[in-house]
Amino acid sequence: MTQPPQQPGFPQPPVPPKKRSKAKLGCFGVLAVIVICGIASAAGSGSDSSSSGTTSAGSSKGAGSSQGSVSSKNAAPRQSTVDAFKAYVKKHESAKTQEAATHITKVQGADKNNDILDTADIYTDYTGGLASADTGNAKLLASAFADFQASRGKDSKNGLVTVYNADGDLLSNGKY
Numbered sequence: 001m002t003q004p005p006q007q008p009g010f011p012q013p014p015v016p017p018k019k020r021s022k023a024k025l026g027c028f029g030v031l032a033v034i035v036i037c038g039i040a041s042a043a044g045s046g047s048d049s050s051s052s053g054t055t056s057a058g059s060s061k062g063a064g065s066s067q068g069s070v071s072s073k074n075a076a077p078r079q080s081t082v083d084a085f086k087a088y089v090k091k092h093e094s095a096k097t098q099e100a101a102t103h104i105t106k107v108q109g110a111d112k113n114n115d116i117l118d119t120a121d122i123y124t125d126y127t128g129g130l131a132s133a134d135t136g137n138a139k140l141l142a143s144a145f146a147d148f149q150a151s152r153g154k155d156s157k158n159g160l161v162t163v164y165n166a167d168g169d170l171l172s173n174g175k176y
Contacts, residue, residue, distance in 0.1 A: 081111060120162070142172050
């Protein structure tokens with residue numbers, strides 16, 4: 001294909017720059033995603049050093065020694081999150097919130113924070129749904145949980161606590 005001759009007096013249009021290959025951009029995109037995922041996983045798992053400390057203590061005494069396992073059995077058992085939350089509510093919250101806390105059966109996700117998207121779940125034995133009378137008590141529990149996390153120094157920039165009924169249906173949620 002031949003191009004028509006240029007008219008005199010008009011400059012030839014500039015040649016557009018070559019575009020980068022999509023393969024090169026794709027490689028950099030994949031590399032960026034891998035780096036971001038690595039940083040996020042390192043931030044989320046950085047605070048759990050207690051298990052590696054016992055492993056190194058047990059290995060320094062010798063591989064065949066049973067003293068490492070005996071010392072971990074004699075250590076005081078860590079209080080579960082449910083018990084710690086109930087104890088906090090009993091000591092610091094109102095009588096109505098204390099009554100609501102007697103319905104808690106399980107607290108999950110309260111110990112791991114990464115400030116990206118922190119979620120905690122409170123399971124109760126309430127039987128009502130989202131528009132029931134139990135919703136007010138669930139809202140009290142969500143609010144008390146925010147105070148509980150702040151008292152432990154585990155409050156979050158993006159924390160979301162969700163309260164569920166006995167069937168696993170949503171009752172309430174709140175920020176912590």
